[in-house]
Amino acid sequence: MSLAETLNRARFAGWRPGLPSAQSLLPYAVPAAILLLWELAGATGYLSDTVMPRPSTILATGARMTASGELVNHLGVSAARALAGLVVGGGIGFALGVANGVSRRSELLTDTTLQMVRNIPHLALIPLVILWFGIGEGAKLFLVALGVFFPIYLNTLHGIRNVDPQLIEMGRAYGMNGRTLFRRVVLPGALPSIFVGLRYGLGIMWLTLIVAETLSASSGLGYMAMQAREFMVLDVVVLAILLYAALGKLADTLTRALERRVLKWSPAYANH
Amino acid sequence: MPITEILPRDIAVPVAHPLHSPGARVQLRHAGRSFGGNRVLADLDLEVAPGEFLSIVGKSGCGKSTLLRLIAGLDQPSSGSVLVDGVAANRAGDRLRLMFQEPRLLPWASVADNVAVGLRTGPDPEAVAEALRAVELGDKAGFWPAQLSGGQRQRAALARALVSHPGLLLLDEPLGALDALTRLTMQKLIRNMHERAGFTAVLVTHDVSEAVALSDRIIVLGRGGILSETRIARDRPHTAAELAEIEAGILDAIFAA
Ligand SMILES: Nc1ncnc2c1ncn2[C@@H]1O[C@H](COP(=O)(O)OP(=O)(O)O)[C@@H](O)[C@H]1O
Ligand SMILES: [Mg+2]
Numbered sequence: 001m002s003l004a005e006t007l008n009r010a011r012f013a014g015w016r017p018g019l020p021s022a023q024s025l026l027p028y029a030v031p032a033a034i035l036l037l038w039e040l041a042g043a044t045g046y047l048s049d050t051v052m053p054r055p056s057t058i059l060a061t062g063a064r065m066t067a068s069g070e071l072v073n074h075l076g077v078s079a080a081r082a083l084a085g086l087v088v089g090g091g092i093g094f095a096l097g098v099a100n101g102v103s104r105r106s107e108l109l110t111d112t113t114l115q116m117v118r119n120i121p122h123l124a125l126i127p128l129v130i131l132w133f134g135i136g137e138g139a140k141l142f143l144v145a146l147g148v149f150f151p152i153y154l155n156t157l158h159g160i161r162n163v164d165p166q167l168i169e170m171g172r173a174y175g176m177n178g179r180t181l182f183r184r185v186v187l188p189g190a191l192p193s194i195f196v197g198l199r200y201g202l203g204i205m206w207l208t209l210i211v212a213e214t215l216s217a218s219s220g221l222g223y224m225a226m227q228a229r230e231f232m233v234l235d236v237v238v239l240a241i242l243l244y245a246a247l248g249k250l251a252d253t254l255t256r257a258l259e260r261r262v263l264k265w266s267p268a269y270a271n272h
Numbered sequence: 273m274p275i276t277e278i279l280p281r282d283i284a285v286p287v288a289h290p291l292h293s294p295g296a297r298v299q300l301r302h303a304g305r306s307f308g309g310n311r312v313l314a315d316l317d318l319e320v321a322p323g324e325f326l327s328i329v330g331k332s333g334c335g336k337s338t339l340l341r342l343i344a345g346l347d348q349p350s351s352g353s354v355l356v357d358g359v360a361a362n363r364a365g366d367r368l369r370l371m372f373q374e375p376r377l378l379p380w381a382s383v384a385d386n387v388a389v390g391l392r393t394g395p396d397p398e399a400v401a402e403a404l405r406a407v408e409l410g411d412k413a414g415f416w417p418a419q420l421s422g423g424q425r426q427r428a429a430l431a432r433a434l435v436s437h438p439g440l441l442l443l444d445e446p447l448g449a450l451d452a453l454t455r456l457t458m459q460k461l462i463r464n465m466h467e468r469a470g471f472t473a474v475l476v477t478h479d480v481s482e483a484v485a486l487s488d489r490i491i492v493l494g495r496g497g498i499l500s501e502t503r504i505a506r507d508r509p510h511t512a513a514e515l516a517e518i519e520a521g522i523l524d525a526i527f528a529a
Contacts, residue, residue, distance in 0.1 A: 166372070167378065175392075265418065266380075
């Protein structure tokens with residue numbers, strides 16, 4: 001373990017912290033240019049503030065709402081809903097994926113049903129869910145969990161099914177039994193696929209939350225945006241949209257970092 | 273063939289440790305194996321003495337792997353019995369170890385952790401380090417399998433097979449996928465380990481010169497069972513000409529079938 005880490009570190013030997021290279025800044029050049037043009041178009045009057053407020057206006061609004069605590073409150077509520085939906089939906093998806101991956105009987109019992117449910121777009125359930133749960137937390141949790149469930153279930157199942165059978169035979173020949181075999185061979189072998197499911201799930205998680213909060217909520221970023229629309233406060237609407245984008249990017253970045261750590265044995269991640 | 277000159281076949285290997293497991297005895301009595309109507313092995317009698325190095329050669333599809341899987345306990349005979357040290361092969365447990373054609377290392381475990389898979393009881397870093405040194409991978413303990421060459425991976429697999437000092441080592445074409453030079457180095461290593469540790473070895477190979485280089489006895493397997501049997505005394509060196517003659521005899525037996 002230590003030697004491999006040393007080697008990996010040696011690979012980064014040329015990299016000096018604190019001095020980002022031109023290479024690492026390149027991906028941000030286009031967004032920066034867009035922001036600049038956008039600001040200029042607003043300042044020179046080409047873009048009316050009633051159509052699209054300027055970045056500087058949005059920034060000021062963000063600062064004001066942060067100071068008042070309003071923004072942090074909405075953000076916290078949305079993040080908590082996202083996390084709860086991810087944990088519940090992802091947890092059940094993972095558990096069922098594992099069960100159906102290792103047990104033929106479990107798969108026969110549940111997989112066909114799940115495949116049928118999968119064909120219903122989960123957002124189509126919104127009217128029903130509102131009837132069931134009202135606009136309480138239950139509705140949001142249910143929808144997000146359902147949305148996150150499928151990518152994680154499907155990719156866990158797929159990952160387990162595709163573990164190299166030769167490794168499994170080796171494990172058996174070396175005396176590994178059910179539980180040990182799962183922990184040492186099957187689960188690590190399925191992890192790359194499970195991460196693919198997690199990343200898909202995160203995308204669906206935000207999407208579902210935006211829709212659910214926009215339609216029915218009394219707090220959260222989506223509610224903040226809808227309320228601002230009623231009062232025609234356009235900068236808050238755009239702020240909410242940008243925050244969703246930032247949160248999505250943040251979740252993806254965190255997952256990628258985790259993935260690189262967990263899958264560091266794979267040549268596919270060795271050069272990052 | 274120069275192979276016979278490269279390989280010192282009568283090297284006096286210093287006896288390293290007293291931990292030698294005495295080799296296991298393998299006995300097949302009237303053993304047969306059929307798949308549906310396809311009778312692959314029938315009424316096979318074979319005995320491998322403790323510490324003996326036996327090679328099985330024969331045409332592709334003649335049942336070599338099937339025979340090895342029976343001895344490994346991974347498969348049951350349709351008739352007759354397969355015993356390792358007097359007990360049914362599938363209950364011989366970790367007295368025997370298997371090496372496959374592919375290294376089959378866990379990609380997510382370090383080389384040392386892969387070797388530790390072969391341990392019988394709890395963690396034993398010293399045994400792992402010693403097994404790695406024995407296959408000349410002492411400096412690769414912390415590497416990922418992906419960072420090793422093909423030959424190094426197969427050496428790690430050998431260390432995994434031998435770390436628990438098994439009484440019986442079963443090898444199913446373990447060198448088939450390696451390049452010629454690496455194969456020679458591995459042959460030498462396996463023969464060294466065998467002489468040092470005293471385990472019984474059964475090797476399946478399609479390479480007759482490999483069998484001649486390694487074995488005390490070579491059997492040719494065919495549709496009719498054991499077609500021929502050749503013993504090679506290891507107590508004196510053989511000339512290249514002698515070995516070539518042995519090899520030619522075995523090839524004749526294979527193609528006569
Ligand atoms: N699990 C199995 N099911 C059905 N047939 C098998 C099975 N294993 C081996 N065979 C058959 O047994 C014969 C011998 O196979 P094998 O022992 O792998 O040959 P070898 O290793 O000598 O090339 C082949 O004809 C193969 O089709
Ligand atoms: Mg074979």
